[in-house]
Amino acid sequence: MTASLLQIENLRVSFHGDDGRSTQAVDGVDLALAPGRTLGLVGESGSGKSVTWLAVMGLLPQRTAQVSGRVSFDGFELLALPDRELRDLRGDRMAMIFQEPMTSLNPSYTIGEQIIETLVRHRGMSHAQARARAVDLLRRVHMPEPDKRLDEYPHKLSGGMRQRALIAIALACGPKLLIADEPTTALDVTIQAQILDLLRELKATGNAIVLITHDLGVVAEVCDEVAVMYAGEIVERAPVDRLFDGPEHPYTVGLLASIPRVDRSGGRLATIEGVLPDMAAPPHGCRFAARCPFADERCRAAPPPMVAVGDGHWSRCVKAPLKRLVS
Amino acid sequence: MSAALIEAQDLVRHFVVRRSLFGKPTATVKAVDGVSFSLAAGETLAVVGESGSGKSTLGRLVLRLIEPTQGSVRFEGREVFSFGDRELREFRRRAQLVFQDPYGSLNPRMTVGDILTEPLLLHDVVPPRRRRERLYELLEMVGLDPRFARRYPHEFSGGQRQRIAIARALAAEPRLIVCDEPVSALDVSIRSQVLNLLRELQQRLGLAYIFISHDLSVVRYVADRVAVMYLGRIVETAATPELFASPRHPYSRALLSAIPVPAPRARRDRQILPGDVPSPINPPSGCHLHQRCPHVVSRCKIERPALVAEADGHATACHRWCELPPAGAAVPASGRSPELERLVAAFSRVGDGGAASGVGRLDVDAPGEAARPN
Numbered sequence: 085m086t087a088s089l090l091q092i093e094n095l096r097v098s099f100h101g102d103d104g105r106s107t108q109a110v111d112g113v114d115l116a117l118a119p120g121r122t123l124g125l126v127g128e129s130g131s132g133k134s135v136t137w138l139a140v141m142g143l144l145p146q147r148t149a150q151v152s153g154r155v156s157f158d159g160f161e162l163l164a165l166p167d168r169e170l171r172d173l174r175g176d177r178m179a180m181i182f183q184e185p186m187t188s189l190n191p192s193y194t195i196g197e198q199i200i201e202t203l204v205r206h207r208g209m210s211h212a213q214a215r216a217r218a219v220d221l222l223r224r225v226h227m228p229e230p231d232k233r234l235d236e237y238p239h240k241l242s243g244g245m246r247q248r249a250l251i252a253i254a255l256a257c258g259p260k261l262l263i264a265d266e267p268t269t270a271l272d273v274t275i276q277a278q279i280l281d282l283l284r285e286l287k288a289t290g291n292a293i294v295l296i297t298h299d300l301g302v303v304a305e306v307c308d309e310v311a312v313m314y315a316g317e318i319v320e321r322a323p324v325d326r327l328f329d330g331p332e333h334p335y336t337v338g339l340l341a342s343i344p345r346v347d348r349s350g351g352r353l354a355t356i357e358g359v360l361p362d363m364a365a366p367p368h369g370c371r372f373a374a375r376c377p378f379a380d381e382r383c384r385a386a387p388p389p390m391v392a393v394g395d396g397h398w399s400r401c402v403k404a405p406l407k408r409l410v411s
Numbered sequence: 412m413s414a415a416l417i418e419a420q421d422l423v424r425h426f427v428v429r430r431s432l433f434g435k436p437t438a439t440v441k442a443v444d445g446v447s448f449s450l451a452a453g454e455t456l457a458v459v460g461e462s463g464s465g466k467s468t469l470g471r472l473v474l475r476l477i478e479p480t481q482g483s484v485r486f487e488g489r490e491v492f493s494f495g496d497r498e499l500r501e502f503r504r505r506a507q508l509v510f511q512d513p514y515g516s517l518n519p520r521m522t523v524g525d526i527l528t529e530p531l532l533l534h535d536v537v538p539p540r541r542r543r544e545r546l547y548e549l550l551e552m553v554g555l556d557p558r559f560a561r562r563y564p565h566e567f568s569g570g571q572r573q574r575i576a577i578a579r580a581l582a583a584e585p586r587l588i589v590c591d592e593p594v595s596a597l598d599v600s601i602r603s604q605v606l607n608l609l610r611e612l613q614q615r616l617g618l619a620y621i622f623i624s625h626d627l628s629v630v631r632y633v634a635d636r637v638a639v640m641y642l643g644r645i646v647e648t649a650a651t652p653e654l655f656a657s658p659r660h661p662y663s664r665a666l667l668s669a670i671p672v673p674a675p676r677a678r679r680d681r682q683i684l685p686g687d688v689p690s691p692i693n694p695p696s697g698c699h700l701h702q703r704c705p706h707v708v709s710r711c712k713i714e715r716p717a718l719v720a721e722a723d724g725h726a727t728a729c730h731r732w733c734e735l736p737p738a739g740a741a742v743p744a745s746g747r748s749p750e751l752e753r754l755v756a757a758f759s760r761v762g763d764g765g766a767a768s769g770v771g772r773l774d775v776d777a778p779g780e781a782a783r784p785n
Contacts, residue, residue: 128598228686242687243462272461273625277669277683298599301628301671324675329748334758341755342603343673344632346655346742353607353632354759356600359568377758410753 088156089260089292090117090140095153097132097139107363109135111316113153114390119260122283122293124307124324126300126339130360132316133296137263141180142170158260176206179254183266185246189238195222195249196234202256221252225282244275251282255291262286265296280305300339304328309396312336315361315371318390322397332399332406334376370401378403415449415485416619417506417587422446422472422482424465428692440691442468444643445482447718450636452586453613455620457634457651459627459666463691464640466623470589473621474506475499486587504534507580511592513572517564523550523575524560530582545582553578553608570601577608581616589621594629606632627670631655636724639663642691642699645718649725655742659725659732661704667742679742698730706731 097110110132117123127133138144139151140162155162158177162170174180182188190198196218203214215234222230225248238246247267254262264283268276283306287293295307303310303324310327312320312335320333331337341354358375361367367374369384376383388402403409422443429438442465450456458466471477473484475491484491486502494502510516517526527546531537537545547557553574564572573593580588590609594602610633612618624630630637631651638648639662647660658664665684672679684703689695695702701711710730720726729735747755 128600244687272688273627273669274461274665274684275687276671277681280671281683299671300599300673304673304675304677305671328673328675328751330750331754337751337754337758339599340673340751341758342599344603344606344628345747346628346631346667346670346672352610352759353603354755355604355607357604377760406754407750410757 088116089119089158090115091154091156092116092136092140093154095136095139095155096151097135097144098150099148100150101148105364108366109316109363110139111366113313113316113318115311115318115321117261117292117294119292120287120290121309122287122295122307124303124310125294125296125313126298126303126310127313128298128360130315130363131313133313134265136313137180137265137294137296141174141178141263142167143180172206175202175254175259176257177259178261178263179257179259180263180265181247181250181254181267183269185243185250185270186238188250189246191238194235194237195241195252198249199234199253199256202253206257217256218252221255222249224255225249225252226278227252242275243271244278247271247275247279248282251279251286255286259291261292261294263294263296266298267295268302269297269299276302300328300343312339315366316363317371317400319372319400320398321390322394326394326397330407332393332397332404333372333401334378334403334406335372337406338375378406378409414451416452416454416487417473417621418449418485419469419473420447420483420485422469422484423480424468424472424477425480438692441643441694442691443472443479446640446643446645448638448645448648450587450619450621452619453617454636455613455622455634457622457624457630457637458640459624459630459637460640461625461666461688463642463688465643465691466640467591469640470508470591470621470623474508474589475502476508500534504530504536504583505585506587506589507583507585509573509576509580509588509590509593511595513569513576513596514564516576517572517579519564521563522560523555523562523564523567526564526575527560527578527582530579534583536582536584549578549582552581552612554604568601569597570604573597573605574608577605577612581612585618587619587621589623591623592625593622595624595626602629609633627667639666642688642694644699644728645726646700646728647726648718650723653723653725658738659727659735660729661706661735662700664738670742672742674747680738698728706735 092113092115095110095113098106098108100106113136125133140155144151151163199218199221200214203209203217218234219230222233227233227245227248268279271279283293297303307324310322310324311318314335320336331340338356342356344353356375361371369386370388373379373383382402388400390398390400391404393399393404423445424443425439425441427436427439431437446469448456458469460466472479491502524546527549528542531542531545546560550557550559555574594605597605613620622633634651636648637651637654638645641662647663658667665682668679668682686703697713698711698716701707716728716730718726718728
């Protein structure tokens with residue numbers, strides 16, 4: 085067992101609405117990530133994948149969100165850390181990039197100023213030092229004409245260049261952990277290919293990356309390990325090859341089956357019937373049971389535990405290994 | 412000459428983006444710059460391209476939602492742009508549109524029943540006493556419970572709303588539906604439900620679709636033919652299997668090789684184009700791709716390549732496509748392991764259960780909470 089950079093144990097997040105209802109968005113998530121590894125976190129809208137990482141970074145509103153569990157990162161207990169120390173870590177040892185590069189950049193500052201700000205805040209560099217370093221960073225993310233772009237405002241840049249700028253800001257202090265939430269979803273497919281290439285490059289230089297996405301294709305391109313989330317729980321965890329070759333949770337099978345194949349057309353696409361359960365009152369047994377073609381009484385009776393089904397391969401399904409269902 | 416349902420000839424649409432003090436245009440975008448295609452009844456033409464390629468403008472031109480700068484569109488043999496009021500009204504009935512955003516395209520203050528009855532009234536499709544019956548038929552057709560008729564759009568999830576939008580398009584009994592990114596806002600599992608629905612409706616009603624999309628794996632599933640657009644022009648068009656197996660234009664190759672494929676070990680020749688799509692205000696001379704193309708020669712910078720069709724209908728707008736190296740595997744062969752194939756088959760077989768029509772009937776009691784929040 086390699087030493088983890090990040091260890092999440094039994095993370096729970098619930099939101100309390102003004103109407104007195106509370107919604108369990110994340111329910112008992114366990115994850116670990118070693119230095120230099122890339123973890124893909126996959127799920128559909130409302131699965132809790134983004135909320136998990138906002139909780140880890142301490143970015144959820146304290147008034148409405150209740151977070152419990154344990155998050156250790158690089159020797160720190162994140163959930164117990166005072167706000168001020170957490171702010172020192174964010175942007176320094178861990179950084180996050182978001183889906184929409186236009187709204188995450190400040191439109192009234194130049195790209196350069198936004199990178200320099202980070203370096204001055206966390207590294208105490210002089211303005212001149214920081215500026216030189218900013219050019220290096222833009223060069224590292226393959227921004228065309230970096231010295232010129234440094235003095236431009238975000239609206240002057242294309243979507244792909246904005247995402248590069250955002251990654252440059254995130255990389256400014258050499259974070260050990262980079263959390264990327266749907267970093268390519270708003271981009272065109274040829275630009276997406278460029279950014280995925282950049283992520284692979286960062287991975288090769290030793291950054292640990294968490295890639296949050298709904299797109300299993302993107303996961304297959306860059307990740308080492310995958311965790312699949314459904315209705316606030318992790319339902320399957322596996323090394324990337326194992327997940328795509330022999331998934332062990334019916335929800336993962338359904339997701340893979342729903343993707344149209346690029347190597348042939350025709351036939352009916354598989355679908356996952358039904359909708360996500362109501363998270364204010366989740367079902368008692370397996371949360372996927374209502375939509376699962378293999379479900380029976382046992383699935384609905386009690387919440388299924390996470391069981392090991394192979395080396396580093398875990399599934400929250402009482403029917404696993406699924407091989408038994410098809411032979 | 413085959414009986415084309417719709418035929419576009421040399422369509423051009425310019426938008427003025429800047430004017431001088433005296434109103435003289437100083438900058439124009441050639442959003443659509445000389446596009447021709449034809450489509451037969453019951454067929455699907457996919458128009459693919461990235462932001463700024465002009466694919467949505469093309470869809471709006473075809474429906475005469477905007478007027479062209481030049482060119483023609485013929486629908487059932489008649490020129491759409493010379494239609495008078497009455498003919499235009501009839502054309503509006505026969506050619507419908509489904510939008511990307513199922514949240515913005517339904518009036519929140521109308522019930523689903525009102526939304527679907529409006530086109531029946533407007534075009535006098537069925538006699539008044541049959542309207543209610545027709546409304547229920549429409550809901551059934553898209554896999555929704557007839558009891559939904561009294562509800563409002565906000566009570567539905569994204570996938571259900573898109574079904575309502577499709578039912579509204581079907582109400583007028585169209586022959587052509589332009590689908591502008593109809594599944595882009597939907598989650599994977601919901602997306603496949605809507606794609607299956609579109610396909611079944613086509614087979615049942617003989618509809619023609621113009622399917623505008625940036626998502627090539629979806630296009631592979633729905634389209635008979637594909638037209639690839641880049642900065643206002645079609646750069647390649649071919650039958651779908653042909654285009655995916657042997658793309659000729661360097662842009663099509665790059666586009667296909669950039670599709671993320673859910674197969675971590677798939678071997679493929681990836682071609683990443685450098686740089687961004689240039690501004691359509693002042694596009695590069697000659698071939699629009701020449702600044703990003705790995706095969707560029709001096710001729711490409713000067714002369715606009717014509718879209719030349721082979722006998723099999725595969726047309727390419729590239730000076731050099733004949734001499735380019737073979738495409739290699741831009742799209743990898745099936746990355747699915749035998750084990751996964753068996754699991755997928757079992758999942759779909761058991762999952763279909765009794766739903767003979769194949770359209771997943773949605774239960775009236777299902778909570779509509781699967782809507783995409785962002």
